[in-house]
Amino acid sequence: MYQPEGTGRLTKTKIWITGIAMILATAVILLAMGRIPICECGYVxxxxxxxxxxxSSQHIADWYTLSHIIHGFLFFALFRFLLRRRSTGEWALGAIFIEAVWELVENSPWIIDRYREATIAAGYTGDSVLNSVFxxxxxxxxxxxxAKMPVWVTVVTAIFFELLALYVIRDNLTLNVIMLVYPVEAIKVWQGG
Structure with missing residues (x-):
C-alpha cells in the first residue's frame, strides 16, 4: 500500500475511532433528517x-455502488496529491468526511427534487440510512x-465500472454529475430509453 513520507499525527486507533464516529454521526443526522433506516419494504x-x-438506493448495494467505489479512487488521488505528508489513514478520514457530507446533501430535499426534475429518477425518494452508510x-x-493497486489498474477499473453502469442502467458517475450540474435534455431522453 502507498504510504506517504510523513508519519501523520493520528495513531491507527484514533483513525479507526474517528472514522467509525463520523459514519455513525452521519447515520444519526440522516435519521434526524427523517430518512428511513432501511427500505420501506421491510427487508434488506x-x-x-x-x-x-x-x-434502488434502499439496500446495501445497487448499480450506483460502482460510483461510490470510484469516489474512493478519486479521493485517494486527491489526498495523495494535496496532503502528501499525511498518512493514508488520515487521507481516509478526509475521504469519509467528504463522502458523509455528500450523503447528507444528496438526501436533502433540494437534491432529491433536483434528481427528480433533471434526471430520469422521477420517483427517487432518497437513500435509506443503511444505503448511505454502505x-x-x-x-x-x-x-x-x-491505495494498494497500481494507478493504471485503478484507472482501468474506473473506466470499466463507468462503461458497465452505462450499459446496464444508462447512468453512471459521469452522467450523474452532468445531469445534476447542467442537465442535457438529449441525455435525459436517451436514459429514458
Whole structure:
C-alpha cells in the first residue's frame, strides 16, 4: 500500500475511532433528517438489480455502488496529491468526511427534487440510512483499492465500472454529475430509453 513520507499525527486507533464516529454521526443526522433506516419494504437485500427501481438506493448495494467505489479512487488521488505528508489513514478520514457530507446533501430535499426534475429518477425518494452508510463503506473499499493497486489498474477499473453502469442502467458517475450540474435534455431522453 502507498504510504506517504510523513508519519501523520493520528495513531491507527484514533483513525479507526474517528472514522467509525463520523459514519455513525452521519447515520444519526440522516435519521434526524427523517430518512428511513432501511427500505420501506421491510427487508434488506445485499444487491438491488437494475429492474428494481423502487429498491434502488434502499439496500446495501445497487448499480450506483460502482460510483461510490470510484469516489474512493478519486479521493485517494486527491489526498495523495494535496496532503502528501499525511498518512493514508488520515487521507481516509478526509475521504469519509467528504463522502458523509455528500450523503447528507444528496438526501436533502433540494437534491432529491433536483434528481427528480433533471434526471430520469422521477420517483427517487432518497437513500435509506443503511444505503448511505454502505455508500460510505463502498467508497472506503474504493479508496483502499486505489491505495494498494497500481494507478493504471485503478484507472482501468474506473473506466470499466463507468462503461458497465452505462450499459446496464444508462447512468453512471459521469452522467450523474452532468445531469445534476447542467442537465442535457438529449441525455435525459436517451436514459429514458
Amino acid at each position: 437485500k445485499l444487491w438491488t438489480p437494475a429492474d428494481d427501481i423502487s429498491g 455508500d460510505i463503506l463502498w467508497m472506503l473499499a474504493g479508496f483502499w483499492f486505489a
